[in-house]
Amino acid sequence: MSETLMSETVLTARGLRKTFTLHTIDGRQVTSLRDVDLDLRAGEHVALAGPSGAGKSSLLRCLYRTYLPDAGSVLLRTGDVELTGLSDRAMARLRGREFGYVAQFLTAPPRTGPLQVVAATARRRGLDTDAATDAAVDALRRLNLDEALWDVDCCVLSGGERQRVNLAAGTVQPPRLLLLDEPVSALDPANREAALDLVDSLAAYGVAVLAVFHDAAAMHRLASRVLVMRDGQIIHQGTPAEVLEVAA
Template identity: 60%
Template sequence: MTTLQPSAPPADLPAGSVLSVRGLRKDFTLHTIDGRVVEALHGVDLDVAPGEHVALAGTSGAGKSTLLRCVYRTYLAGGGHIWFRTAAGDLVDVAALPDATVADLRGHEIGYVSQFLKAQPRRSVLTTVASAGTARGMARDAAREAAAAALRQVGIAEHLWDMHATVLSGGQKQRVNIAAGTIAPPRLLLLDEPVSALDPANRSAVLDLIARLERTGTAVLSVFHDLDAIERLATRVVVLGGGRVLASGPPEQILRDSSLPLEVAR
């Protein structure tokens, strides 16, 4: 693994962008098989502006979820830079930041929502969601009020709010995860298949909630295997293939290009 060193941001980054990925590389060593190295990302460049929703598309294994995890620093990048513009206006390279600084950014400015909720034991549903708000600077009472509103929006019945989040069904956990990710919206929200386990009614409510993030100025980078969700939410689609960016453009153009390797369902 290459150790990435802090460096000055290039002068040609888009003014005001929340996220600018440059030359991002990531590989995995298959230690339990034969030690071979599998390259997942091969020099990805990507920008996301405030209020923009960029959806990643492509076939399985194209590197979509790997890219999200590198941005969130769940995975360490093997090369390149992940420039994030903080609320204070500073450009920092997430790929090279100390772990403690990354943890602070996750709490305050970068959110991540997947189909799986990692709930702490003995913590209620309401507390789980409200804690995300207080981490982003909300007062405790305001966070609880906002958490209640978010839980109503995603259809979590009030009699479940005092239950431990760990005992909920998979679909309920997914909705709690969305509520926590969108309360006091972060500057950058990463979404990895956030509606995959939801029934049609709850899926629609969650998509409505995500759609409203545009008004808050939140930059969104997402992965959906759902053509309708991409068309409804995305302002731009970026197609990955073989760990590289193959195309980028408006949904109505990209999703109807038969030459592109897409794997989405209606």
């Protein structure tokens, strides 16, 4: 991995703000992000830390545009695309090619099996049908998902199994940018190790990873940088050792 590729900035976010207006409850306003700035470099692994409700997931979703930010900019450096103002159609295409988003919960279409879900993602990232299936098989094997479950409806899988399917889809044919939202929360120790190994190995492909982990061990193990959030702002950042010491 060359030094230039490692240090190349993949994504820049400036002044991100997000406030929800709940029209069903008399227009109540809930603010979840206040002026968040962020830079992600290729091959870098950045962890988001902070208490529940600090805005960690909101930040991931604003970058993925599941939430539409009220203000600020998200610039994808490859091709210099500004995401908050991008047309819906262009964003949908960009997501398929460039982004991996692994949520806490699997949001697979109903009545599809793990292999199908993962292969479909690989296809969107540019593989042809056969190559996509091969890649999906690899990814599911790496995460030790029982082969008997590969064509079973995802909705009947256990929480840990779903999480692995989700992770396999996020990492198959690695995208340029991977957003992880507590991807290993439901995994037993052995599978958790396999999953963390997989995420760790992505740096070698130059993937920029932005992750929310709720356990310090995972952060220690993977993160090159930790951002601590509180009340929708980044209040502190540094290496895992520095930051977690401050927090403790």
